[in-house]
Amino acid sequence: MEYVAAAALGFLGGMLGGLVGVGGGVLFVPALVIFLDQTQVGAESTSLLAIVFVAALGAYRQYGYGNVRVRDGLVLGGFGLVGVIGGVAISNAVSGRTLELMFAALALVIAAQLVRRALRPGGANPPKARAPGRP
Amino acid sequence: MPRDRLLKLLLIGTAGGLFSGLFGVGGGTIIVPLLIFWLAYGEREATGTSLAAIVIIGAYGAVAQALYGNVNPGDAAVVGIPALAGVVAGAAVQQRIPERLVALLFAALLVATAAQFIF
DSSP states (O other): OHHHHHHHHHHHHHHHHHHHSOOSHHHHHHHHHHTSOOOHHHHHHHHHHHHHHHHHHHHHHHHHTTOOOHHHHHHHHHHHHHHHHHHHHHHHHSOHHHHHHHHHHHHHHHHHHHHHHHHSTTOSSOGGGSOTTOO | OOHHHHHHHHHHHHHHHHHHHHHSSOSHHHHHHHHHHHHOOOHHHHHHHHHHHHHHHHHHHHHHHHHTTOOOHHHHHHHHHHHHHHHHHHHHHHTTSOHHHHHHHHHHHHHHHHHHHHO
C-alpha cells in the first residue's frame, strides 16, 4: 500500500514537471520520507536521481513541442554547478529553519508577481513572445 | 550571445544551482520565474528550458550524493517510473491550456511550497 501511495505521488510529481517545468522533487521528497521511510537526506538524494530522468524525458517532450531554447538550457545547467557547490556549503553552515523561512518568503513574493502579471489585461505575454508554430 | 543576456543566464543558473544544493531539488522553482521576469520568456518556453537545465543541475547533486551512498535506486524507481508517465501527460496537457493558467498553476505551487517550508 505504501508503494502504491509513493507511486501515485510520483505520478503527480511528474505531472507537475510537465505542467510547470520543475523536476517534481517537491512531491518526491515527501513521498520517500512518508511512505518509503527514508531520512530527509536520503529522500533528497534519491529524489535527485529520479528528477534527472523525469526532467530528461520532460525536456525531450517539450523540445518536440518547440518549447526548449537548447543553448540557454545548457548555459543555465553549466553555470548551475557554481550554485550547487555554494548551496551545499551554505546548507552546512546555516540553520535549516532560517533557510526554510527565507525561501518561503521569496516564494510568496514571486507567486504574487506571477499572479499580478497573469491577471493584467492583455494576458501573460504579447503574441510575439510565444514560441513559433503554435496557434 | 550578448553579454547582458549571458550575465542574466549566469545569475539564473547559479540561483537554480544554489537552490538545488540547499534543498535537494532540481531548481526549477527559481529558474522558471526568473526566465519569465528577466528574459521575457513565454511560460511554456520557460518550463521547457527549465527542464533541460534541471537534467544537468540535478545530475551534479545525484552524482555527489551517490558517492556518499545516499541514493536508493530502487526507491527512485518507485516514484520515478510513474513520474515518467506523469511528465508526458503534464507536458501534453500544458500545450492545451492558456499560458496565464500555467503561470497561475506555478504561483499555486509556490504558495504550497512556502506553506510546506513554514509548517
